[in-house]
Amino acid sequence: MMVDVLVVGAGPAGLSAGLSANRAGLETTVLEAESVGGELVNRNTIENLPGHPPVSGTELRSTFVEQFRAAGGSITLGTVERVYDDDPFRVTTTGAEYRSRSVVLATGGVPTSLGVPGEETFTGRGVFRCATCDGPLYAGKTVAVAGSSDWAATDALFLTNHADRVVLIEPGDRLDAGDPLRDRLVDNPTVDVRTRTEITEIQGEDVLKRLQLVDRDDGREYAESVGGLYVQQGIDPATDAFSDVVSLTDRGEVVVDAGLETDTSGIFAAGDVRQSSPRTVAAAIGDGTTAAHSAVSYVERTR
């Protein structure tokens, strides 16, 4: 199949790129590996979208998809396995091959793992990565949260709606979350904030039972009984399918210029996957628009 713009990933960045490219009259396809909406499907409430009252991720996703389909856009399920720098670009998925005059990479990221013993064993058996999906399973229990960014803090507060106690564990000296969220965490009697504390092992039998922790102040090692551990230590950009076609920063993000073009002419990157992304829904939407605008100019220039 030959298109003008092929978008990899249907999160807010990819949907926004697809919408803009479609509206510009270009033949566009969006490929999505898992769930249309990307990270939106895991978000309980998005409070920081300018010009929009607080909205649930799934509601925003529906609006996006309706708008995209109304503009004539199509989304195809398929994991992109490889992007080739051929002329035109060649993109392969598990069962198909696409040709495109330009490509927008909007693959977001995968959650950064803790890298401690037991994490793999208990993933899905107490260790979880989506608070909205799995939080209700921990009603009446103690849940730990690893991480203290704005997003970890938001989800820790969401978990207080279900769990009896939420232990927030941060190895650094202070919480990374900004002031308003930090205050909400510290003031919430259900949240037990532990800074300068590291998780060294995740233990259990069939399911997760306890965490081994170290207090960095005095080196004391102790066990904390928990029913679940929510890991929210940020994300690693998802670039496996194209890491040999575009340059990456030493943090694995796609290097882009001001028009979000990579160092391979005709390939653009948008959203969480690109260098210096603010990693918000608003930024991803803006990126999608910018990348599509650049892709449209590229296609018109080189057609």
Ligand SMILES: Cc1cc2nc3c(=O)[nH]c(=O)nc-3n(C[C@H](O)[C@H](O)[C@H](O)COP(=O)(O)OP(=O)(O)OC[C@H]3O[C@@H](n4cnc5c(N)ncnc54)[C@H](O)[C@@H]3O)c2cc1C
């Ligand atoms: C816990 C948490 C809470 C957050 N809360 C907020 C918030 O309240 N407000 C806010 O503004 N932002 C929030 N964010 C950030 C926001 O979710 C992201 O910035 C935004 O989703 C990024 O959009 P994206 O399209 O770049 O990537 P994503 O939303 O990650 O979408 C990428 C898509 O690409 C797909 N994909 C990946 N690889 C491939 C492949 N090889 N082939 C095909 N498809 C592929 C993925 O399946 C996914 O659907 C939060 C993030 C987290 C982790």
